[in-house]
Amino acid sequence: EVQLVESGGGLAQPGGSLGLSCEATGFTLGRYWMTWVRQAPAKGPEWVANINQDGSETYYVDSVRGRFTISRDNAKNSLYLQMNSLRADDTAMYYCARAPSARAVFGIVSENWFDTWGRGTLVTVSS
Amino acid sequence: EIVLTQSPGTLSLSPGERVTLSCRASQTVTSSFLAWYQQKAGQAPRLLIYGASTRAPGIPDRFSGSGSGTDFTLAISRLEPEDFAVYYCQQYGSSSPVTFGGGTKVEIK
Numbered sequence: 016e017v018q019l020v021e022s023g024g025g026l027a028q029p030g031g032s033l034g035l036s037c038e039a040t041g042f043t044l045g046r047y048w049m050t051w052v053r054q055a056p057a058k059g060p061e062w063v064a065n066i067n068q069d070g071s072e073t074y075y076v077d078s079v080r081g082r083f084t085i086s087r088d089n090a091k092n093s094l095y096l097q098m099n100s101l102r103a104d105d106t107a108m109y110y111c112a113r114a115p116s117a118r119a120v121f122g123i124v125s126e127n128w129f130d131t132w133g134r135g136t137l138v139t140v141s142s
Numbered sequence: 143e144i145v146l147t148q149s150p151g152t153l154s155l156s157p158g159e160r161v162t163l164s165c166r167a168s169q170t171v172t173s174s175f176l177a178w179y180q181q182k183a184g185q186a187p188r189l190l191i192y193g194a195s196t197r198a199p200g201i202p203d204r205f206s207g208s209g210s211g212t213d214f215t216l217a218i219s220r221l222e223p224e225d226f227a228v229y230y231c232q233q234y235g236s237s238s239p240v241t242f243g244g245g246t247k248v249e250i251k
Contacts (some may be wrong), residue, residue, distance in 0.1 A: 132186035
């Protein structure tokens with residue numbers, strides 16, 4: 016069974032850091048683009064970041080660029096999101112997801128739809 | 143950035159009814175690169191439709207997607223009890239980063 020399981024969420028202070036992990040099972044992680052998507056309470060989802068199959072290309076939404084870093088370790092079947100300089104508006108459920116058809120086109124990730132999602136990990140930024 | 147507007151915000155319906163949900167984009171969505179997701183309370187979104195009209199594996203044929211350009215629709219032919227949820231559209235065209243709509247909640251009347 017194809018499955019994604021996130022971990023690492025919790026409470027952080029404004030300006031603080033958190034690192035999220037996502038373990039993939041049931042498929043070969045290294046064959047796929049992967050993504051992080053977040054969802055603030057009572058809001059629609061928001062794309063956060065993408066990474067290509069070998070980790071050589073990364074893309075971010077403007078609001079997190081320079082603060083968040085997406086990475087992966089295919090040997091460990093794991094995806095990561097390092098979040099620094101956290102703000103209150105980063106409070107959300109964070110999901111990792113698989114992007115089976117994603118590809119880079121002129122600096123933008125195209126065909127970036129998501130066929131498998133984890134259950135999410137909650138990040139709360141508050142003093 | 144392409145803004146997606148979903149309407150209505152909430153629909154109150156009975157099992158067995160047909161429903162159509164609207165998703166309107168602020169600009170043309172490239173190549174009908176639009177997906178629909180279903181989300182139940184406390185769960186992750188579930189892919190229903192991609193490419194505007196292609197059902198994801200395992201999705202019942204009572205779900206159908208249509209549209210192009212700036213206007214897209216998700217239809218459910220006969221509501222089953224498990225279909226009461228929030229539905230989101232998402233555009234993933236090559237000219238703009240991914241964006242999602244604000245969602246339409248389908249609730250039991």
